[in-house]
Amino acid sequence: MTLVDTIRNTFVPIHREGWPFIAAFGVAAVLLGLFSTSLFWIGLILTAWCAYFFRDPQRVTPVDDRLVVSPADGVISAVGPAVPPRELGLGGAEMTRISVFMNVFSCHVNRAPVRGRIVKIEHRPGKFLSADLDKASAENERNGLVIESPNGLVAAVQIAGLVARRIVCWVEPGVSVGIGERFGLIRFGSRVDVFLPRSAALRVAVGQVAVAGETVLAEFDAAAGATPLVRVS
The missing domain is CATH 1.20.5 (Single alpha-helices involved in coiled-coils or other helix-helix interfaces)
Known part of the structure; x- marks a missing residue:
């Protein structure tokens, strides 16, 4: 070094x-x-x-349309099938949900899990239950982004927690984001859920520590080749 x-x-x-x-x-x-x-x-x-x-470190992100990276620093608190929030317009069928729980010592800058165009952003008021509870996905205040990626629609949902009282999102519908690009921030302890098509192959397990913009959560078309890395400022 x-x-x-x-x-x-x-x-x-x-x-x-x-x-x-x-x-x-x-x-x-x-x-x-x-x-x-x-x-x-x-x-x-x-x-x-x-x-x-409020630290905002640089990250080295794998640039590959087959990959889904973590949108947040924290611990993988849930992995499995779940119905996405109704307001996102993704239908009533189950998708693969991966939840990343951030405590008050985690970096809280959120990053895009995939490359694509943001087609929808929806904010919903709600409760402030502890973000590590499964029901927080449905009952807590949240802000959801739907991204049209090369592998279908992917959603990232910022969820307020017991201490968090402010969700910040500085992107708008219609703009394009790169994988690992910053899109928002949640203040003081919270969670981010990622909803993926069921065709994605999981690459993480509950209890694993994730790094925003770097840790690969899932992969599409896993048989295809190596992945270059780039630094995302």
Whole structure:
């Protein structure tokens, strides 16, 4: 590893969505310090955690239309057949669902699981149950994207959690996204579900740790050849 790589891995960029929160934590730490040194250090630790939470590292993404990569950092919490949310318009038949649970220490920048054109985005209000519960898919606040990929329609659903109160999505219907490209962010603990055609061959299992934009979740036409890698900034 070169010195440049070491510096890049140590000082990870912070996403612009996080700066207002980091500033607020920092101001609070200073104000608390006027009353207690101990409270100042607690506030400083929380400020550092906030900066860590909103980190936005570069990722090396496999560029291959056969692959589906993880849209989030976290633990694979569910894998199996499930009916996609009704508002996405994907019908009532079961698709393959892969759920990635993010805790408060995960990087929360979300990335496109496949290359394609966004044909639909739907937001639904709901509850704020713990995102690792299976019923959170149906009952929690969520924002779903449907992507027209070379292998059919693929959906990525951002789901708010027990602590998360804000889902951010900065893409719009009609635009094209590349695999591993950033499309949104969820603040403070949450989950992302990916819905795939049943023809996709699974490449992960429950309990596995996933890295957004890098970990391969599933593969179409698995017999076809090698995969080049590219860095996604």
